Amino acid sequence: xxxIKLLFVFVAMALAVPAFAAIDxxxxxxxxxxxxxxxxxxxxxxxxxxxxxxxxxPHLILTRDANLSGRFEAVNSDKFDLVLxxxxxARQYVTGIATKLPNGKIKLDCYLYASETKDVLLGESYTxxxxxxxxxxxxxxxxVVYRLFGERGVASxxxxxxxxIDGVKQVVISxxxxxxxxxxxxxxxxxxxxxxxxxxxxxxxxxFRKQRPNLYAITFGGKETPLFTQFRQTFSPAVNPKTGxxxxxxxxxxxxxxxxxxxxxxxxxxxxxxxxxQVSPSWSPFASEVLFTSxxxxxxxxxxxxxxxxxxxxxxxxxxxxERASWSPEGDRIVYTSMxxxxxxxxxxxxxxxxxxxxxxxxxxxxxxxxSPDGKLIAFASDRxxxxxxxIMRKDGSGVTRITxxxxxxxxxxxxxxxxxxxx
Amino acid sequence: xxxxxxxxxxxxxxxxxxxxxxxxxxxxxxxPKADPVEAPADTTLNLDALVADxxxxxxxxxxxxxxxxxxxxxxxxxxxxxMLEDVYFDYDRSDLTENAKRLLAxxxxxxxxxxxxxxxxxxxxxxxxTEDYNISLGARRSTVVREFLIAYGVDANRLLSVxxxxxxxxxxxxxxxxxxKNRRAHFRVSIDQ
Numbered sequence: 001x002x003x004i005k006l007l008f009v010f011v012a013m014a015l016a017v018p019a020f021a022a023i024d025x026x027x028x029x030x031x032x033x034x035x036x037x038x039x040x041x042x043x044x045x046x047x048x049x050x051x052x053x054x055x056x057x058p059h060l061i062l063t064r065d066a067n068l069s070g071r072f073e074a075v076n077s078d079k080f081d082l083v084l085x086x087x088x089x090a091r092q093y094v095t096g097i098a099t100k101l102p103n104g105k106i107k108l109d110c111y112l113y114a115s116e117t118k119d120v121l122l123g124e125s126y127t128x129x130x131x132x133x134x135x136x137x138x139x140x141x142x143x144v145v146y147r148l149f150g151e152r153g154v155a156s157x158x159x160x161x162x163x164x165i166d167g168v169k170q171v172v173i174s175x176x177x178x179x180x181x182x183x184x185x186x187x188x189x190x191x192x193x194x195x196x197x198x199x200x201x202x203x204x205x206x207x208f209r210k211q212r213p214n215l216y217a218i219t220f221g222g223k224e225t226p227l228f229t230q231f232r233q234t235f236s237p238a239v240n241p242k243t244g245x246x247x248x249x250x251x252x253x254x255x256x257x258x259x260x261x262x263x264x265x266x267x268x269x270x271x272x273x274x275x276x277x278q279v280s281p282s283w284s285p286f287a288s289e290v291l292f293t294s295x296x297x298x299x300x301x302x303x304x305x306x307x308x309x310x311x312x313x314x315x316x317x318x319x320x321x322x323e324r325a326s327w328s329p330e331g332d333r334i335v336y337t338s339m340x341x342x343x344x345x346x347x348x349x350x351x352x353x354x355x356x357x358x359x360x361x362x363x364x365x366x367x368x369x370x371x372s373p374d375g376k377l378i379a380f381a382s383d384r385x386x387x388x389x390x391x392i393m394r395k396d397g398s399g400v401t402r403i404t405x406x407x408x409x410x411x412x413x414x415x416x417x418x419x420x421x422x423x424x
Numbered sequence: 425x426x427x428x429x430x431x432x433x434x435x436x437x438x439x440x441x442x443x444x445x446x447x448x449x450x451x452x453x454x455x456p457k458a459d460p461v462e463a464p465a466d467t468t469l470n471l472d473a474l475v476a477d478x479x480x481x482x483x484x485x486x487x488x489x490x491x492x493x494x495x496x497x498x499x500x501x502x503x504x505x506x507m508l509e510d511v512y513f514d515y516d517r518s519d520l521t522e523n524a525k526r527l528l529a530x531x532x533x534x535x536x537x538x539x540x541x542x543x544x545x546x547x548x549x550x551x552x553x554t555e556d557y558n559i560s561l562g563a564r565r566s567t568v569v570r571e572f573l574i575a576y577g578v579d580a581n582r583l584l585s586v587x588x589x590x591x592x593x594x595x596x597x598x599x600x601x602x603x604x605k606n607r608r609a610h611f612r613v614s615i616d617q
Contacts, residue, residue: 169591190588190591190592192555192591193555193556208588208591211544211586211612212586212587213559213586213587213588213589232586233559233563233586233587235556235559236556236559249556249559249560251559251560251563251587253567254518254563254564254566254567254568254571254585255563256559256560256563277560277564279556279557279559279560280554280556280557293556293557295560299516300553300557321553323553323554323556323557324554324556324557337554339552339553342552344552344553344554367554368554368555411555
């Protein structure tokens with residue numbers, strides 16, 4: 001009896017050790033999900049007339065949207081297959097009918113069905129030019145997310161980032177999935193640190209054409225304006241999500257401090273009265289507080305402060321280099337870049353600095369994290385593949401997907417929702 | 425009658441003077457005979473002097489241009505010397521090393537004596553770290569250098585500082601050799617017109 005007991009204890013211990021080890025790695029390893037994703041069936045569209053897709057067929061766009069969303073996991077099938085969908089627990093599926101019209105446009109009838117009953121849960125129709133199919137399918141996918149989760153999806157959002165074009169860093173924008181890239185700056189100096197203006201009207205970014213860092217604003221389809229020209233060197237812009245006003249860093253006499261300014265009037269006041277240097281401001285989702293980096297402790301660390309610039313508190317304590325914190329749109333966590341042994345990695349932590357989770361590891365440098373507006377995803381730049389490219393991962397570090405290629409892509413910033421008004 | 429005599433006398437006097445001159449020449453110029461090679465050289469020299477006399481205005485302009493050119497070359501050489509020398513820093517530091525101070529003293533010496541230079545001190549960092557923090561680090565580096573030069577006596581109005589952060593590395597690469605070359609303050613010199 002004792003022998004059996006002993007054996008039992010032994011077996012229990014043997015089981016427990018690897019179990020602990022496995023738990024230990026959840027926080028560290030890339031690709032182990034703590035997300036519960038929902039399977040969703042994806043079936044190719046029926047095509048009436050031979051259709052030449054501009055880049056991808058609609059069901060492939062939907063598959064990518066589903067897998068990137070952090071909410072779904074696509075279950076692909078060539079045709080409706082109840083056995084497969086049941087087995088994979090895909091209780092809904094998406095498909096549609098594509099019709100080529102005589103005027104060259106394409107009519108997309110997109111449907112969300114309940115797998116078992118084949119009830120239509122959602123039906124949307126779009127008539128678009130071939131090149132706009134992607135946009136239409138993204139839009140449909142966001143409606144699917146809203147229908148099933150009651151929340152807004154991010155398939156119609158965009159990213160701004162820095163792309164090296166002919167050896168020059170240029171600001172570009174693209175769909176959140178890296179498609180439909182558009183060059184915004186065409187300047188031969190350096191363009192960097194793009195952020196989205198309120199309402200996605202345009203961008204604010206840093207340019208070196210005066211051989212020093214200066215902030216500029218550009219309106220899409222409009223003109224570019226220099227910002228806060230009363231200062232010689234300005235950078236690190238952060239747009240207030242409620243008022244559109246700007247926090248940014250000003251360098252003067254070797255000291256870098258955060259100012260708060262109105263883009264329209266050009267007036268700006270010092271935001272923080274600290275002896276230390278301050279960079280990388282970031283607003284909380286409701287603009288009640290601000291995160292920033294300060295070297296007041298001798299090394300760059302993340303601090304939080306009230307929107308009036310008072311009540312500074314330190315957030316990060318672990319390590320010697322914690323920078324570029326960004327507040328989750330859901331409000332509960334912050335993401336930041338930490339450097340250890342010369343390698344940069346992305347971490348999240350609770351608002352008091354506890355519950356630290358390392359999202360990236362053993363994969364080159366990983367930096368410049370930016371939240372999707374629904375708070376489910378994080379885009380970042382990594383040189384894990386040899387050169388810097390933009391990747392998207394879920395907020396737990398799983399599902400890392402590269403979305404750019406080319407020479408070098410860095411510094412992504414996610415747009416706001418494009419339908420802000422509708423949901424106000 | 426008296427007039428004719430006067431002219432005759434003057435004629436004699438002139439003739440005498442001319443004879444005197446011609447007589448003097450062999451006396452004072454014995455060397456050309458001893459060394460006949462020198463004679464043609466002498467005549468070309470005279471020719472040069474003649475040319476110089478007739479084209480004196482052009483020549484002056486040319487000399488002036490040459491002088492300016494030499495001056496420009498001298499300045500350029502000084503500028504190059506300043507711009508070639510970068511001030512290096514330790515990792516994540518903006519204080520000056522002993523080497524840096526020695527180099528800066530030399531640069532300051534040039535700048536104190538040549539008050540036409542306007543110098544922009546560029547602060548640079550290595551590739552590690554974020555863009556934002558590196559701009560603030562580069563700003564500290566450029567300011568430390570600028571302040572050292574001011575303390576040495578260089579006019580503050582002739583010194584600008586700017587930070588490029590990690591945007592303009594001198595050397596590509598991700599090892600300490602490259603990093604140490606990129607953690608620097610660089611001088612950009614222009615001449616005040």
